[in-house]
Every structure is written in C-alpha cells, then in structure tokens.
Amino acid sequence: MLQIPFWKRLLIWGVVVLVLFMAMPNAFYPRVERHNDAVKLIEAEGETPERLADMSAWPGWLPSSLVNLGLDLRGGAYLLAEVKVEDVYADRMDGYWPEVRDALRAERETVGSIRRVDGPAGELHVKIANPEAMGRAMEVVSELSRPILSLTGTGSNDIDVSGQGDTLVITLSEAEKLATDDRTVRQSLEIVRRRVDEVGTREPSIQRQGEDRIVISVPGIGSADELKELIGTTAKLTFHGVVSRTADPDTAPGARNFVAPSMDEEGVYYILSQDTVVSGEELTDAQPSFDQNGRPAVSFRFNPTGARKFGDYTAENIGAPFAIVLDNEVISAPVIQDHIPGGSGIITGSFTVEDSTQLAVLLRAGALPAELTFLQERTIGPELGQDSIDAGKIATIVAFVAVLVFMWLSYGLFGIFANIALVINVGLIFGLLSIIGATLTLPGIAGIVLTVGMAVDANVLVFERIREELKTARGPSRAIELGYEKALSAILDANVTTFITAVILFALGSGPVRGFAITLGLGILTSVFTAIYVTRLIIVMWFERRRPKTIEV
Structure with a gap:
C-alpha cells in the first residue's frame, strides 16, 4: 500500500x-x-x-x-590582463643588496672594499677590490641563500652566485623564479580583488588564467576604461631623500640616484636617492581627508616597522626635503620641519575630492607587485x-x-x-x-x-x-x-x-x-x-x- x-x-x-x-x-x-x-x-x-x-x-x-x-546579463566590463612577472626580479635583487653588503663588509680584510655596479635587470652586480678572494666572496654570499618553499622547488635555494673577473653576480635561481612568478600572480589576483571590492561593485569575477594572466569581469561598472583606471595603476608609494631639483629631465642623476617628474609642477624634476626610506607595503591605512587649508588630501598610517623607519629618518633629516613618490612621480616634496614619531602623515597635492578618494582606495588595497598589461578589453552595455x-x-x-x-x-x-x-x-x-x-x-x-x-x-x-x-x-x-x-x-x-x-x-x-x-x-x-x-x-x-x-x- x-x-x-x-x-x-x-x-x-x-x-x-x-x-x-x-x-x-x-x-x-x-x-x-x-x-x-x-x-x-x-x-x-x-x-x-x-x-x-x-x-x-x-x-x-x-x-x-x-x-x-x-556580466552578460547586467552589463559591465571585461579585461584580460597579463602580469609582467619579470618586473619583480629587480626588486628582489634590490632587497638582497643590504644583506650582501653587510656580509661582504664583514670580510673586508679578505675581499677588500666593495661597491655595487650597474648590471642587467634582475641581476645584482658587486665589484670587489681583491679579485683573488672571489671564491671566499661567493661562499659568503651563498650562505645568505634560503631554501625554496614550494612543491616544484623543494631542495633548491633561492639565489645563484657566480663570479666574472672582479665582479660578483647574484641572480634568482630558476626554481625561485618559478615560485616568484606564482606568488606574484597570486598576489596580483588578491590585490585586484581588493581594489574592485573597495568600490562596492556587485559580484565581480576575478580568476587566474594560465600561468601569468588574470581575467577580470565586473558587472555594473561603466566601461573598461573605468575598470582599467581602478586596477591598472600599480599605486607603488615610496618615500625618498631629495638630492636636488632640476628643469632638465636628461640630467645625469649620479650613482644610485634617479630622476622623477613632479606631478604638480610642470617642467620640474627631482633627483632622488634610489634607497627607499619607507615603502607603501608598510602602510596600514589610507583615507581621504583635508589639509589645514581645507584642500583634499590623503592621510596615511604606517605599521610599527614603517613608523620606526619614518620616525628615525625625520629625526635625522630635519630641514631637508624628502619626496613622496607614487608610481615614479613625485606627489609632493615637503621639507621636514620636525621629528614625526607617530608613523602617520598626510599627502597633499593638487587633488580633487575624487582624486584623493581614488588614491586612498589604491593605497589601502596595496601596491601591485608587477605591472599589468591588458591584452583584451570589452564593455557590455546594460541594454x-x-x-x-x-x-x-x-x-x-x-x-x-x-x-x-x-x-x-x-x-x-x-x-x-x-x-x-x-x-x-x-x-x-x-x-x-x-x-x-x-x-x-x-x-x-x-x-x-x-x-x-x-x-x-x-x-x-x-x-x-x-x-x-x-x-x-x-x-x-x-x-x-x-x-x-x-x-x-x-x-x-x-x-x-x-x-x-x-x-x-x-x-x-x-x-x-x-x-x-x-x-x-x-x-x-x-x-x-x-x-x-x-x-x-x-x-x-x-x-x-x-x-x-x-x-x-
């Protein structure tokens, strides 16, 4: 039944x-x-x-x-971006230089004086005064290598060290390059997602495609250009010491210096030290605000490490200018008036309210580790x-x-x-x-x-x-x-x-x-x-x- x-x-x-x-x-x-x-x-x-x-x-x-x-029902923007993973290699070598320098200085009696010289992108070239001690220099630097933590690079180290005459050459190992490429794409994926989420779009689709590409589909956004403006900037914020100002962009900056244009002052260029005082990676927060004159600005705050670096630098360089650089353009170059111990400050410039809000969004989301090249773009209208x-x-x-x-x-x-x-x-x-x-x-x-x-x-x-x-x-x-x-x-x-x-x-x-x-x-x-x-x-x-x-x- x-x-x-x-x-x-x-x-x-x-x-x-x-x-x-x-x-x-x-x-x-x-x-x-x-x-x-x-x-x-x-x-x-x-x-x-x-x-x-x-x-x-x-x-x-x-x-x-x-x-x-x-996207195909609501309308919006579609982008296919390629991550320039090679850009990260040079930054990694710049990060290794202080360790290499300190390690070789400890062996000065053997290797003699040292200095960094220019080399191809992604390679660290160090010239030593005593070429006969090249073997010892290579041994000292090799001890700085770290094991690779990845499935494909297990048992390998992150750097290769070789000698060319009186020049020590340090490069990333092939296994480390593969691991770095994967981390770079993953980090870019997460930062793009955070930037898109910051503006409150509905249900974006951000996915990895292949080894070094990212597919970004954002329903409800006006155009592909608007989406590119939001995520296409690396938003790399750094603070550098100012060497001098010039009106000639072709001026020779000198060793370990570079020339950056002013964002506000047309025809003005700054010669800056390549050594970064503090980087945007040490930012914990950035918010749109107003300066003492009521003009739009961006307030920021560093983490404890960045706050200590920022405080020490301002204490030692009172009366000297320093530059706030965003994507290799000088936003402003104020003179340090006093010691700033709190790890917070304000970025001023010729901002509109929309500009300061956009900059705060980009800084808060973090800097892209590498440049994105857009291979495809498509705008789908709501109709x-x-x-x-x-x-x-x-x-x-x-x-x-x-x-x-x-x-x-x-x-x-x-x-x-x-x-x-x-x-x-x-x-x-x-x-x-x-x-x-x-x-x-x-x-x-x-x-x-x-x-x-x-x-x-x-x-x-x-x-x-x-x-x-x-x-x-x-x-x-x-x-x-x-x-x-x-x-x-x-x-x-x-x-x-x-x-x-x-x-x-x-x-x-x-x-x-x-x-x-x-x-x-x-x-x-x-x-x-x-x-x-x-x-x-x-x-x-x-x-x-x-x-x-x-x-x-």
Whole structure:
C-alpha cells in the first residue's frame, strides 16, 4: 500500500516551503536590490533620507538574498590582463643588496672594499677590490641563500652566485623564479580583488588564467576604461631623500640616484636617492581627508616597522626635503620641519575630492607587485544585458510551456501532477542559487532551460513503469508503489552520470562554463528530489482522498 509517514511528509513540504521562501526575493528584484545597496551604504557611510527610503522598500524580516546577475546579463566590463612577472626580479635583487653588503663588509680584510655596479635587470652586480678572494666572496654570499618553499622547488635555494673577473653576480635561481612568478600572480589576483571590492561593485569575477594572466569581469561598472583606471595603476608609494631639483629631465642623476617628474609642477624634476626610506607595503591605512587649508588630501598610517623607519629618518633629516613618490612621480616634496614619531602623515597635492578618494582606495588595497598589461578589453552595455535577459526569459517560457503541454497530453492527470512538481522545481533552483550566492549568466539560463526539459525524465520513467504494472492486472495502489520502486535505479543512474559531468565542467571550466555547470548541477538535484518525493507525495495525497478503483496514466 502507498504509505508515507507524517514526519516525512512534513519534512518534504518543509524543505519545499523553506527554499521557495528563500527564492521569493527574486520575484521583486529591483526593490530588493535597492534595499541591499542601501543597507551596505548605510553600514559604510551612514544614513541619509534617500538611503533610508531605499532600505524601507523591502521588509527587513524577509530574506533578501538574490541571484546575482553576471556580466552578460547586467552589463559591465571585461579585461584580460597579463602580469609582467619579470618586473619583480629587480626588486628582489634590490632587497638582497643590504644583506650582501653587510656580509661582504664583514670580510673586508679578505675581499677588500666593495661597491655595487650597474648590471642587467634582475641581476645584482658587486665589484670587489681583491679579485683573488672571489671564491671566499661567493661562499659568503651563498650562505645568505634560503631554501625554496614550494612543491616544484623543494631542495633548491633561492639565489645563484657566480663570479666574472672582479665582479660578483647574484641572480634568482630558476626554481625561485618559478615560485616568484606564482606568488606574484597570486598576489596580483588578491590585490585586484581588493581594489574592485573597495568600490562596492556587485559580484565581480576575478580568476587566474594560465600561468601569468588574470581575467577580470565586473558587472555594473561603466566601461573598461573605468575598470582599467581602478586596477591598472600599480599605486607603488615610496618615500625618498631629495638630492636636488632640476628643469632638465636628461640630467645625469649620479650613482644610485634617479630622476622623477613632479606631478604638480610642470617642467620640474627631482633627483632622488634610489634607497627607499619607507615603502607603501608598510602602510596600514589610507583615507581621504583635508589639509589645514581645507584642500583634499590623503592621510596615511604606517605599521610599527614603517613608523620606526619614518620616525628615525625625520629625526635625522630635519630641514631637508624628502619626496613622496607614487608610481615614479613625485606627489609632493615637503621639507621636514620636525621629528614625526607617530608613523602617520598626510599627502597633499593638487587633488580633487575624487582624486584623493581614488588614491586612498589604491593605497589601502596595496601596491601591485608587477605591472599589468591588458591584452583584451570589452564593455557590455546594460541594454545588451537586458536583451540577454529577455531572450533567456522567452526561451525558458517556451520550453516550460512546451513541456507542460506535452506532459498533460501524454499522461493526463498524472501529467498535471508532474507539471506542479516542475513549477516547484524551477522555484527550488532559484532558491538554492540565492542561498549559495551564485551568479547567473546567460549559459546559466541555458542550464535552467535544459533542466526544465530533463526534469520530467524521472516522472516519465515512473509513469511508464506504472503503465506496465497496470497491464499485469495489479491494483492501482500496488502499481503506483511498484512503479516508483522499479524506476528508482534508472532515475539515479541517469542523473548521477549527468551530475558527474556537471562537476567536471565546474572543476575544469571557468567563467560561463562554470555558470552552466552550477545551474545544471543544482537542477539535477532538485529534479531528483521533486520526482522521487514531491510528485510521489502529491499522488499519494490525491490517492488517499479519491480512492479510485482504476487509474489512467
């Protein structure tokens, strides 16, 4: 006999009602979206009458999770960027120089005097006065090497040391270059993500592609140029001692110095020491503010290490100018008036409020470790996104109606039961997408359309099996029960194989492929649930109420 315990019925309907309740906000998408945006702005910047009005557009006690719309549905910007990983090699060698210098100075009696000389990018060249002691110099520097902590470089050291006449040459080892490349791309990925998140865009997609490329898709942003302005700058902030000012950009700066143009003063150039007093990596915070004259500025604060360096330098160089350099341009070069021990200060210049806010965002997110070269860029307008949504709606409605009519014509009343379960199934898909915070793309809509067609497969198997059982002169109750029991293995086999395909697509694919895999996988789960439990429960409830002597499937 058909029997489903009361607790199981309660559980089935409870799951259905709960997930459909979570899907409900998607039926009021614009209102809920305004509510969510207002809540975020109030938390970040405070209340205004407009924000409070937008927040009240949706009751706070109702769920407010939405299915996020992807780039192809909402419109936005797409960039494919390549990370210039080679740029990091020179910085690594500059960082090694103080250690090498101190180690060789301790061996001055053997190797003689030392000095750094210019060499190719990514190589550290040190000239020693006593070439006969080159072996000892190489041994001393080799002791500074560190083991590589990576799966591919285990057992290797991070530097290679060689001698060329009276010059010691230090380079990164090949294993360290590979590890450095991987770290550089990972760090760039994280910094790009932080910069995009700072401006509050909705559900950006930032993924690694290949060894040194990053794919950036940001829905809702105005253009690819706007996105490039946000993430394309390295925002490398450094503080340097000022040697002199000049109007000639071709002036020879001298050893270990460089020429940087002024950002504010046209035709003015500064000769700066290459030795960095403090770097932007030691910044802990940067906020837009105003100087004592009410002009837009950026206030900053260093971590303890940076604060100590900054404090020591200002104490030792009172009356001397020092330069605040952003991406090799001098923002300002104030004269140190007094010791600054607190590790905080303010950057002034010819800023607008928008400029100071943008600079604060970039500094707070951190400096990109290497330059990004943009290989592809694409802007998708909101009109095209709306066209995609409209096309997806039409495709879904056509598929939905066609399946409903087919099931009704093929199976009569039982087809209507399957159609009710199909409507519930689509609602469950949107509920699960909302719960997990997934992003719906145009391929994702294709996955839903495909699910609509596949969702009735399980019911078709069951109904055809019930027909077979009815031909053996079994009673309707027993025929329905055997139909579900004998069709179960075929239902599971067919859907498990498709679900495995969806998992593989999600694991190996990216972007649109993953969007398709997510909706396909969730659709399979909800289809099996509705076919095995919801449709059966509807049939059982109908059977208990009507008690038919015969049934037509």
